[in-house]
Amino acid sequence: xxxxxxxxxxxxxxxxxxxxxxxxxxxxxxxxxxxxxxxxxxxxxxxxxxxxxxxxxxxxxxxxxxxxxxxxxxxxxxxxxxxxxxxxxxxxxxxxxxxxxxxxxxxxxxxxxxxxxxxxxxxxxx
Amino acid sequence: xxxxxxxxxxxxxxxxxxxxxxxxxxxxxxxxxxxxxxxxxxxxxxxxxxxxxxxxxxxxxxxxxxxxxxxxxxxxxxxxxxxxxxxxxxxxxxxxxxxxxxxxxxxxxxxxxxxxxxxxxxxxxxxxxxxx
Numbered sequence: 001x002x003x004x005x006x007x008x009x010x011x012x013x014x015x016x017x018x019x020x021x022x023x024x025x026x027x028x029x030x031x032x033x034x035x036x037x038x039x040x041x042x043x044x045x046x047x048x049x050x051x052x053x054x055x056x057x058x059x060x061x062x063x064x065x066x067x068x069x070x071x072x073x074x075x076x077x078x079x080x081x082x083x084x085x086x087x088x089x090x091x092x093x094x095x096x097x098x099x100x101x102x103x104x105x106x107x108x109x110x111x112x113x114x115x116x117x118x119x120x121x122x123x124x125x126x
Numbered sequence: 127x128x129x130x131x132x133x134x135x136x137x138x139x140x141x142x143x144x145x146x147x148x149x150x151x152x153x154x155x156x157x158x159x160x161x162x163x164x165x166x167x168x169x170x171x172x173x174x175x176x177x178x179x180x181x182x183x184x185x186x187x188x189x190x191x192x193x194x195x196x197x198x199x200x201x202x203x204x205x206x207x208x209x210x211x212x213x214x215x216x217x218x219x220x221x222x223x224x225x226x227x228x229x230x231x232x233x234x235x236x237x238x239x240x241x242x243x244x245x246x247x248x249x250x251x252x253x254x255x256x257x258x
Binding site for chain 1: 158161162163164165167169172176177180181182184185186187189190206209210214216217219232241242245248249251252255
């Protein structure tokens with residue numbers, strides 16, 4: 001692979017963790033901006049409830065499962081970064097920590113995702 | 127994502143050769159400390175509003191009942207401020223890495239700072255002034 005434009009730094013798993021950390025952080029930040037606006041409608045309860053009802057539909061529920069994935073990955077990978085930066089020798093366990101991060105993220109997303117999607121799975125909503 | 131380190135040009139006499147305490151060091155440190163707090167705040171918040179309760183049950187009355195307790199207002203306020211500043215700083219790093227032209231970089235940051243601080247003020251106002 002040449003070092004020119006379009007090539008990637010071959011940092012292997014750590015590099016992918018870095019990229020995923022950025023993307024999940026970026027997306028969670030934009031959700032936060034949206035979330036501040038929708039919660040601020042609470043001073044007008046009827047309007048708040050009308051807008052808030054949207055979060056219950058199936059498309060936004062899938063989006064919430066994505067948010068859960070992003071939050072859990074970013075949280076746990078952040079702990080991994082803190083481990084590497086603050087604890088001497090933490091770098092030696094960096095790869096094993098990443099496997100743990102991925103494993104817990106997948107388990108939490110599947111379990112939490114099931115709970116979030118349950119009204120749809122049970123056929124209570126479309 | 128690691129701490130900015132001194133370049134050879136920063137080397138002084140041995141007595142002066144200490145880590146530089148510039149704003150980027152604080153920014154790096156802030157991300158780790160706020161991140162540790164946010165792991166707790168954000169995951170508890172998400173669990174309450176999406177796992178323990180269904181999202182459709184968290185209506186205006188749910189918010190009003192929760193905010194009857196000033197400690198929940200404090201919790202939500204801390205989450206708002208820390209998450210927004212943590213995200214703002216993260217976006218600042220992303221812009222510095224990918225937006226190379228000085229004009230575009232300044233413009234992107236101007237939008238980022240304006241939107242972030244406007245929403246920080248709006249969200250804080252909502253939490254502080256809400257009454258049911």
